[in-house]
Amino acid sequence: MDLKKRLEMAEAAKAGQLPEISDLEELACLSEQQVLDLLPAANAVRRRFFGDQVHLCCIVNGKSGKCSEDCAFCAQSAHAKTSAPVYPLIDSGKIFQGASYARENGVHRYSVAASGGRLPKAEVRMVAEAFSRMGGEGVHYCASLGILDAEDFALLRDAGVDRYHHNLETAESHFKEICTTHSYGDRVQTIREAKKAGMSVCAGGLFGIGETDLQVLELGLALRDLDVDSVPVNFLLPIKGTRLEKSSALSPLRCLKIISLLRFALGGKEIVICGGRETNLEELHPLVFYAGASGIMTGDYLTAPGRNPQKDHAMIRRLGLTALWEGKAE
Numbered sequence: 001m002d003l004k005k006r007l008e009m010a011e012a013a014k015a016g017q018l019p020e021i022s023d024l025e026e027l028a029c030l031s032e033q034q035v036l037d038l039l040p041a042a043n044a045v046r047r048r049f050f051g052d053q054v055h056l057c058c059i060v061n062g063k064s065g066k067c068s069e070d071c072a073f074c075a076q077s078a079h080a081k082t083s084a085p086v087y088p089l090i091d092s093g094k095i096f097q098g099a100s101y102a103r104e105n106g107v108h109r110y111s112v113a114a115s116g117g118r119l120p121k122a123e124v125r126m127v128a129e130a131f132s133r134m135g136g137e138g139v140h141y142c143a144s145l146g147i148l149d150a151e152d153f154a155l156l157r158d159a160g161v162d163r164y165h166h167n168l169e170t171a172e173s174h175f176k177e178i179c180t181t182h183s184y185g186d187r188v189q190t191i192r193e194a195k196k197a198g199m200s201v202c203a204g205g206l207f208g209i210g211e212t213d214l215q216v217l218e219l220g221l222a223l224r225d226l227d228v229d230s231v232p233v234n235f236l237l238p239i240k241g242t243r244l245e246k247s248s249a250l251s252p253l254r255c256l257k258i259i260s261l262l263r264f265a266l267g268g269k270e271i272v273i274c275g276g277r278e279t280n281l282e283e284l285h286p287l288v289f290y291a292g293a294s295g296i297m298t299g300d301y302l303t304a305p306g307r308n309p310q311k312d313h314a315m316i317r318r319l320g321l322t323a324l325w326e327g328k329a330e
Helices: 003-014 021-028 032-050 092-104 121-132 150-158 172-178 184-196 213-226 252-266 277-288 309-318
Strands: 053-063 109-114 140-144 161-165 200-202 205-207 230-235 270-273 295-297 322-325
Touching: 003 021, 003 032, 003 252, 021 213, 021 252, 032 252, 053 092, 053 270, 053 309, 092 109, 092 121, 109 121, 109 161, 121 140, 121 150, 150 161, 150 184, 172 213, 184 200, 184 213, 200 230, 213 252, 230 252, 230 277, 252 270, 252 277, 277 309, 309 322
Parallel strands: 053 109, 053 295, 053 322, 109 140, 140 161, 161 200, 205 230, 230 270, 270 295
Antiparallel strands: none
């Protein structure tokens, strides 16, 4: 695919016309040597929908370890032998501390995540109660508590949680290679239930777990069909004791290709770069926005240290961008 065709695709995407699947498949087959040629068009699509604003989010690991699920990449799985911390659901005070951290660091969205296939209903109520007592004060709230039902979602929504996070993780055609204790369909149903409850949805995946570029596209198209609002992009950090401990890091160029391909597939949806961004992208890390990303996760990840929010704010300013804060540029 030549530059003219890519720019034509970008103009169509800016007008709300998503590319044909055959064109996306052609993009997926581009070599790494051609990846930087994708960036001008992907960046044009990002700017059409988000201008020069990017959004930051952060999380707190609200319950860690002893997860019954066997996800091949996860340090918190009971099927893995890792040194990840193990502790029960944190109390409301620690949840409040996470929200304060977000507010003090100009972070637009804050999420409580918990290990396990699903959080028990009593603990869902505890999380909802904590959120209901926090108030907005510039921060929007998200939760990631596993496979929940309509009752749980209504409880969270009424407590002020306006977004639910639940990744598909990978393409359906690759899912059984990664997890056998629940199905891809279980994850899809959870997303649909959250949407039915009136919540926005954050759903994406993890890359570098053996998927092909066409499976990256397959995942992107599934997320498009589900009409999710935000797509988190994670890059594998191999963890000793997991089934994927011997996996190699992605090349920086492949990371940028994944982001660009998703931007073309998803049009105006949020794309937020999360775990593994510094390690996998290395010196090309700031280019994520030019590849089509509209946001980043800042601060620590679930079981791995992340990046100081002030460093991310400084990077954003150096790139001539602004961080979104309660609907306004910082």
